[in-house]
Amino acid sequence: MSLISFRITAAEIQADEHWVRNNYIKTEHSVPMRDSVCLHTIVYAPSDTLPHPILLTRCTYGSGPYGPDSYDPALWKLLKPFTSRRYIIVKQDLRGLRMSQGSFIHIRPAGQLCDTGTNELTDTYDTADWLLDNTNSNGCIGVSGNSYLGFTSLLAGMSCHPAIKAICPQAPIGDWFMGDDFHHNGAFMPSHAFSFMSRHGQPRHGLSPHAPVCPEYIDGNKDDFYNKHRTVSSLSGLLGDSISFWNEMTVHPDYDSFWYDRCPLHHIDTITSAVLLTGGWYDAEDLYGTLAAYDAITSRCPSTPCHLIMGPWGHGSWRRNFRGFGDITFGQYDTTACFRSLWVAFFEHYLRGINMPLPDGATCFSSGDNSWHTLPQWPPASTRPLVIFPGDGGKLSTMRPDNTPSFSTYLSDPSNPVPYTMDKGDYMTEDQRFASGRPDVLTFVSEPLDSAVTVAGTVIPEIWMSSTTDDADIVVKIIDVYPDDPQLGNLSGYCQLIRGDIMPAHYREGFDHRAPLVPGTATPVTVPMPDIFHTFMPGHRLMVQIQSSWFPLFRMSPQQCIDEYRCDETDLIPAYITIYHDSTRPSAITLPVISGRL
Secondary structure (H helix, E strand, C coil): CCCCCCCCCHHHHHCCHHHHHHHEEEEEEEEECCCCCEEEEEEEEECCCCCEEEEEEEECCCCCCCCCCCCCHHHHCCCHHHHCCCCEEEEEECCCCCCCCCCCCCCCCCCCCCCCCCCHHHHHHHHHHHHHHHCCEEEEEEEEEECHHHHHHHHHHHCCCCCEEEEEEECCCCCCCCCCCCEECCEECHHHHHHHHHHHCCCCCCCCCCCCCCCCCCCCCHHHHHHHCCCHHHHHHHHCCCCHHHHHHCCCCCCCHHHHHCCHHHHCCCCCCEEEEEEECCCCCCHHHHHHHHHHHHHHCCCCCEEEEEECCCCCHHHCCCCEECCEECCCCCCCHHHHHHHHHHHHHHHHCCCCCCCCCEEEEEECCCEEEEECCCCCCCCEEEEEEECHHHEEECCCCCCCCCEEEEEECCCCCCECCCCCCCHHHCECHHHHCCCCCEEEECCCCCCCEEEEECCEEEEEEEECCCCCEEEEEEEEECCCCHHHHHHCCCEEEEEEEEEEHHHCCCCCCCCCCCCCCCEEEECCCCCEEEEECCCCEEEEEEECCCECCCCCCCCCCCCCCCCCHHHCCCEEEEEEECCCCECEEEEEEEECCC
16 A cells, blocks of 8 residues: 655745745735625735645635734644645635625525525635636635535535636535534534534624624533533523524424535535545544545546545544544554645645646545555445344344343433543543443443454444333444553553444434334334444454433433424433344344454
């Protein structure tokens, strides 16, 4: 396997703040869109007279610092590889934000024009036209950004402007209902959504270089706050009518046209720009969007060059030197060097025409054995299904149960939900031993592995369950159990979370409507979850945990088939949940395996 290694040039080494200020001229502009609304746009242009490519970022959090003498430190930090190569760096406030005119709409539908006949696609297109006319460019534009700015980068490719040759959406928002920051499989995520919307959903009052001031809703301990406001309606009461998107969202509890229209992946008909999608296997915010965008582009725009890089990273941590999470490290000091090399090579190739040997398909990091792989596609075509079954006595094996009946029951009590973290750190790799001792968490463990097992792709849990009520959530966690070995130090016996996700039982037949459970009736529920690429090493064991709450990462289900945005504390009722593991109701988890066996 060959990975790009881009040599750091002497120019890049010397491109510090002093160099940037001496070699770049900053100008600020009000760029008119087709409806005469002007968007605030900052241009950092090399002071020479040669033509250069443009690297554009369309910003939701401000394009500043503002003012002629205030230069963005990113120019000599994050963007240093591009300033040293004399790219024209452009940042723009989105319509309705900071210093741009107009009205802002969160995740504005890509397939619809607003009343003025504009959307993010038309604004990007008009901006590209203006840049070609008003900068000394070589006629080639690249667009790059992370998270919400990854969303705007994706939309830039959908604008189909002929000068936008390449886009790099990093952790782009794909679908705020199905798998990104606000919901997973329709289950609301209060700890992120409330924090985000209370800060970034506030209305502005006129043009300002500063974000609107927001109240400090969480005063003190975060756990105490969410335990006090355990329902969505309680959080809504704090916000009042001030947050328009929050209010719209709460009248669309199911996957209807409101959510469908706001998912750009449904509107990808053609992307002519080359694409470099970037994401992290441990991204707690937009892992879904990265993988779903890659799938949508490669399946619906097969002639578009589309590269994927997935590393062992959290949200955006590929942009800085990154070694790991706490005691979990990934075998080398800087796992992000691969991204930075590919990032620069990608734009050099498509914006300058430099013949760089870009890898086809996907460049992916496998955790566990800590190795990079170049693959023709993601997920790999060479996987085979390995089915593992939870069973009696907390055992996990490849043997299909032959006993009837067999089941495990626990009380899911809204007054004492299972927490999603104990150390307030990076929960996506956190030691799950804190949950194993709880009576409302079922734990199933395999025998130690004789050989390495590499899982690459989509894990599919199908859990047979019943409830004493007409609704419940099912949470499934895939865990790597390290050996009990003092030489491993803090990792001795560590139960590393590899992937976990939630599924409200009421969406088992489709996300556009709710189907109540029949109390006491065994029902299969599939739990969709994002892909993994992980090697369970010899001597390790596989663990599966099953539970019905994960609070406050996800809202506490009322365990009744009612509107969760409108329920109050009295609607949160206990339920006895039964998980079946016998021959006629075999709960099972299907793993896509490249190599190895249990």
